[in-house]
Amino acid sequence: MTKTLLSTILMASAFSLNAQTTDTSKAVLDEVVVTANKFEQKQSTTGKVITVITKEQIEKSSGKTVAQLLNEQAGLVVNGAFNAPGTVQTVFMRGANAGRTLILLDGIPLNDPSTITTDFDLNFFSLNDVERIEICKGAQSSLYGSDAIAGAINIITVKKDVTKAFNVKATMAFGNLNTTKNNLQVYGKKDKLTYTARFAKLRTNSFSSAYDSTGTRNFDTDGYNGDATNATVQYQATEKLILKAFGLYSQYRADIDAGNFSDKRNYFIKNKSLTTGTGFNYKAGKVSLTGNYQYNKLRRLYSDNASIPAATSYSTNNYFGMSQFAELYTTLKLYNSLTLLAGTDYRYNNMSGGYYSSSFGASPYKDTSMDQYSGYGSLIFSSLNSKLNIELGGRYNNHSRYGDNSTYTFNPSYAISSNLRVFGSIATGYKTPGLYQLYDAYSGNLALQPEQSKNYEIGVQQQAKKFSQRLVYFYRVIENGIDYNYVSFKYFNFIKQIVRGVEYEVSVKPIDQLNITANYTYLNGDESTQSRENFKDTSYQYLLRRPAHTANATIGYQVTKPLYISISGKYVSSRKDVGGYRRKDVDLDSYVLLNAYAEYKVKDHLKFFVDAQNITNKKFFDIRGYNAIPALFTGGVTFNL
Numbered sequence: 001m002t003k004t005l006l007s008t009i010l011m012a013s014a015f016s017l018n019a020q021t022t023d024t025s026k027a028v029l030d031e032v033v034v035t036a037n038k039f040e041q042k043q044s045t046t047g048k049v050i051t052v053i054t055k056e057q058i059e060k061s062s063g064k065t066v067a068q069l070l071n072e073q074a075g076l077v078v079n080g081a082f083n084a085p086g087t088v089q090t091v092f093m094r095g096a097n098a099g100r101t102l103i104l105l106d107g108i109p110l111n112d113p114s115t116i117t118t119d120f121d122l123n124f125f126s127l128n129d130v131e132r133i134e135i136c137k138g139a140q141s142s143l144y145g146s147d148a149i150a151g152a153i154n155i156i157t158v159k160k161d162v163t164k165a166f167n168v169k170a171t172m173a174f175g176n177l178n179t180t181k182n183n184l185q186v187y188g189k190k191d192k193l194t195y196t197a198r199f200a201k202l203r204t205n206s207f208s209s210a211y212d213s214t215g216t217r218n219f220d221t222d223g224y225n226g227d228a229t230n231a232t233v234q235y236q237a238t239e240k241l242i243l244k245a246f247g248l249y250s251q252y253r254a255d256i257d258a259g260n261f262s263d264k265r266n267y268f269i270k271n272k273s274l275t276t277g278t279g280f281n282y283k284a285g286k287v288s289l290t291g292n293y294q295y296n297k298l299r300r301l302y303s304d305n306a307s308i309p310a311a312t313s314y315s316t317n318n319y320f321g322m323s324q325f326a327e328l329y330t331t332l333k334l335y336n337s338l339t340l341l342a343g344t345d346y347r348y349n350n351m352s353g354g355y356y357s358s359s360f361g362a363s364p365y366k367d368t369s370m371d372q373y374s375g376y377g378s379l380i381f382s383s384l385n386s387k388l389n390i391e392l393g394g395r396y397n398n399h400s401r402y403g404d405n406s407t408y409t410f411n412p413s414y415a416i417s418s419n420l421r422v423f424g425s426i427a428t429g430y431k432t433p434g435l436y437q438l439y440d441a442y443s444g445n446l447a448l449q450p451e452q453s454k455n456y457e458i459g460v461q462q463q464a465k466k467f468s469q470r471l472v473y474f475y476r477v478i479e480n481g482i483d484y485n486y487v488s489f490k491y492f493n494f495i496k497q498i499v500r501g502v503e504y505e506v507s508v509k510p511i512d513q514l515n516i517t518a519n520y521t522y523l524n525g526d527e528s529t530q531s532r533e534n535f536k537d538t539s540y541q542y543l544l545r546r547p548a549h550t551a552n553a554t555i556g557y558q559v560t561k562p563l564y565i566s567i568s569g570k571y572v573s574s575r576k577d578v579g580g581y582r583r584k585d586v587d588l589d590s591y592v593l594l595n596a597y598a599e600y601k602v603k604d605h606l607k608f609f610v611d612a613q614n615i616t617n618k619k620f621f622d623i624r625g626y627n628a629i630p631a632l633f634t635g636g637v638t639f640n641l
Contacts, residue, residue: 031043031050033046033050033052033134034107034134034156035104035107035136035154036048036050037341038107038331038343039288039339039341043463044386044389044415044463045380045389046380046389046411047389047390047391047411047412047425048136048423048425049136049137049138049470050136050137051134051135052132052133052134052135053069053073053133053134055131058127058130058132058133060564060597061127061597061611062127062171062173062611062634062636062638063597063613063632063633063634065081065122065123065127066122066125066130066155067080067123068081069127070133070153071570072552072568072570073552074504074520074521075093075094075137075151075501075503075521077091077546077550078091078092079545079622080622080623081622082620082628083622083623083626083627083628083629084207084208084209084224084627085123085202085204085206085226086224086253086254086256086269087209087623087626088119088121089123090119091103092150093137093150094151094474094476094499094503094523095150095476095501095523096150096478096499097482097497098116098119099118099147099434100147100148100149100150100429100431101147101148101149101150101151101152101153102144102145102148102152103120103122103152103153103155104153104154105155105248105275105294106154106155106158107154107156107292108277108325108327109144109145109325109347110275110296111147111296111349112273112298112321113298113321113322113349113351113434113435114298114351114353114435115300115319115436116434116436118147118349118434121271123250123271124248124250124271125228125250126202128171128181128185128200129157129198129230130156130157131156131157131160132156133153133154133155134153134154135153135154136153137150137151137457137503138151138427139407139409139428140152141395141427141428142378142393142394142395142408142409142427142428143378143395145345145347145395146431148429149431149455149476149478150429150476157198157232158234159194159196162187162189164188164189165188165190166186166188167185167187167640167641168184168186168639168640168641169183169184169187169641170184170638170639171183171636171637171638171639173635173637174634174636175204175632175633175634175635176633177207177221177632178203178204178205179634180202180204181200181636182200182201183199183201184198184199185197185198186198192235192236193236194233194234194235194236195233196231198228198229198230199227199229200228200229201226201227202225202226202252203223203224203226204223206222206223206224207221207222207629208220208222208257209257209627210259210260210264210625210626210627211625211626211627212263213625217263219257219263220255220265221255222257223254224252224253224254224255225252225254226250226251226252226253226254227252228249229248230248232246232247233245233246240282240284241281241282242280242282243278244278244279244280244281245278245279246276246277246278247275247276248273248274248275249272249273249275250272251270252271253268253269253270254268255267256268256269260624260625261625264304266304266305266307266308266311267302267303267304268302268303269300269302270301270303271298271300272298272299273296273297274295274296274297275295276295277292277295277325278292278293279291279292286332287330287333289329289330290327290328290329290330291327291328292325293324293326294325296321296322298320298321299319299320300318300319300321302317312358313358314358315355315357316355316356317355317356318354319365320351320352320353321350323348323349323350324346324347324348325345325346325347326345327344327346328343328344329343329344330342337381337382338379338380338381338382339379339380339382340377340378341377341380342375342376342377343375343376343377344375345373345374346371346372347374348370348371349369349435350368350435351367351368351369352365352366352368353365363441365439365440366439368439370399370400370432370435371399372400372432373398374398375395375396376393376394376395376396377393377394378391378392378393378409379393386415388413388415389412389413389414390410390412390413392408392409392410392411394406395407397430401438402432405450407428407429407430408427408428409425409426409427409428410426410427411424411425411427412425419463419464420462421460421461422459422461423458423459423461424456424457425455425456425457426454426455426456428453428455429453429455429478430450430451431451431453432450433448433449433450433482437482437491442489443491445490445492448491449480449493450480451479451481451482452478452479452480453476453477453479454477455474455475456474457473457474457475458473459471459473466509466510467506467508467509468506468507469506469507470503470504470505470506471504472502472503472504473501473502474499475498476500477496477497477498478497478498479495479496480493481494481495481496481497481527483529483530486535486581487535492530494527495528496526496528497527497529498525498527499523499524499525500524500525501521501522501523502520502522503521504519505517505518512558513558514555514556514557514558515555515556515557516553516556517553517554518552519552519553520549521550521551522548523543523547523548523549525546526539526540528540532578532580532581532582532583533583533584533585534582542575544575544577544585545576545588545622545623546575547572547574547575547590548575549572549573550572550573551570552569552570552571553569554567555568561601562602563598563601564599564600565596565597566596567595567596568596569592569594570593570595571591571592573590574587574588574590575587578624586624588622589620591618591620592618593614593616593618593620594614595611595612595613595614595615596610596611596612596615597610597611605639605641606638606639606640607637608635609636610633610634611635612631612632612633613629614629614632
């Protein structure tokens with residue numbers, strides 16, 4: 001089926017390419033990106049598959065979260081994005097398991113050592129704080145290290161092109177379920193100093209996290225109250241030297257339930273994250289030197305009846321995580337056609353915690369840590385006519401527990417014409433087990449080995465003024481994958497996982513006022529792991545909670561200069577989820593969601609907007625036994641000064 005599907009899309013793409021290249025050779029769309037190789041370069045000079053979510057797209061998504069916006073992109077499934085606020089947001093990129101997609105904040109890696117798969121919680125981000133998102137797909141371990149087996153998502157908060165000394169931007173929004181969203185930004189540039197400060201708050205009564213399958217048990221609503229504060233300061237010390245400092249503090253409290261199909265009152269989580277750091281960039285002629293340091297501290301608290309003074313039965317579960325990251329890298333223009341990127345970084349992760357129950361007493365989680373030193377480099381070749389581009393890179397890691405390891409990447413691309421280019425890559429990936437998977441008193445396994453992967457991709461991309469499209473085929477093999485053993489109730493290394501798939505993205509602008517974008521992803525996976533039904537090794541033809549087919553489409557129309565409207569849709573095919581202990585995995589039904597958005601601008605200083613999600617109030621499930629969003633309507637105003 002994969003070959004048939006790929007052939008069909010290739011023929012359709014070839015027809016479109018021939019039909020669309022008559023009058024667009026002088027208007028090639030060519031975004032400048034930074035995630036591909038840590039320095040600014042045009043997309044046409046890299047063979048990496050990068051999707052950019054622009055500031056304009058973000059501003060037209062006012063009613064959504066970061067996870068929901070990511071969930072609309074080709075090759076990405078964010079499981080939990082449509083569930084009750086505060087739900088764990090699990091990122092599956094190109095069918096890879098949780099924790100295999102690295103989250104970056106302004107180019108610097110983020111993770112949470114206290115979670116099972118070390119994922120960083122997307123609930124800590126407010127969409128109002130984001131200027132741009134770059135999604136770099138395919139193995140990025142050679143450039144960004146462990147956790148980037150499937151790719152990296154760079155959430156960029158730094159503002160560009162600020163000229164005035166003082167600017168204010170405020171957003172107030174209200175919606176059903178007693179939802180309020182507020183954001184305040186103050187930013188500016190005065191002489192050599194550039195600054196940004198933001199505060200965002202989301203509060204909602206939400207809906208019951210767990211699903212009442214009988215409709216008779218009167219499950220309570222599970223509210224959410226969270227805020228995010230961040231600030232950045234940049235100082236142009238000299239013509240060649242820029243200094244910066246940054247900080248992000250986020251916290252939220254969310255009501256949760258006892259499990260799937262099971263309500264629970266007086267049970268909540270309270271999560272906090274503090275990220276802060278500093279850095280510099282020195283640029284002189286053909287040489288650039290960059291240094292960064294980041295410190296991240298996290299706390300997750302689960303409280304079951306512990307907030308009730310007279311409770312006779314209660315428990316608390318605390319997790320603490322701390323990570324440090326330091327890097328120094330340089331880019332050197334060796335010749336007009338050759339650039340060298342070379343760097344080193346250090347990572348330290350620490351975790352501790354404790355469980356207390358009125359029935360079972362205390363069970364502390366001992367303080368554990370791991371660290372890693374790395375050196376990496378890439379040679380980026382670009383021919384004088386910019387037709388041929390090649391990247392050859394590698395990374396050496398020295399891990400405190402697992403010793404030496406190395407990864408590599410080979411990534412060529414060739415421009416057949418000013419509109420059309422082909423690209424491909426071969427890259428390896430590497431992921432060490434998390435501290436929880438190793439050291440947890442009940443499920444930890446000190447014999448776990450790191451995952452190793454090999455990734456292949458090939459694609460074609462056409463970019464023009466009125467029509468752009470990209471088609472990619474990818475294939476990934478993971479060995480020593482980490483999974484949970486349902487017999488010993490410990491983590492173990494399974495044999496192999498193979499995922500193959502196709503991504504197709506298209507953007508059409510038939511007239512200046514009308515823009516149509518769409519994407520489609522096909523996934524097919526085989527995994528040799530332990531059956532949840534009979535506890536024997538079995539080869540599966542599916543990936544849990546990852547559909548074989550997903551499609552997204554948006555039609556946007558600029559009715560008049562101040563009025564913009566859009567309608568969008570999402571299709572998700574059926575997929576499997578865990579059926580329970582000693583039970584077969586179960587099917588989750590396919591679904592279609594429809595959304596709409598409208599905004600009206602009063603000059604450049606005032607904008608009114610309305611955002612509607614799931615406007616047909618479709619009942620659907622992304623996680624078995626847990627509710628997904630009903631029809632959600634948000635209206636608000638944004639003020640700029």
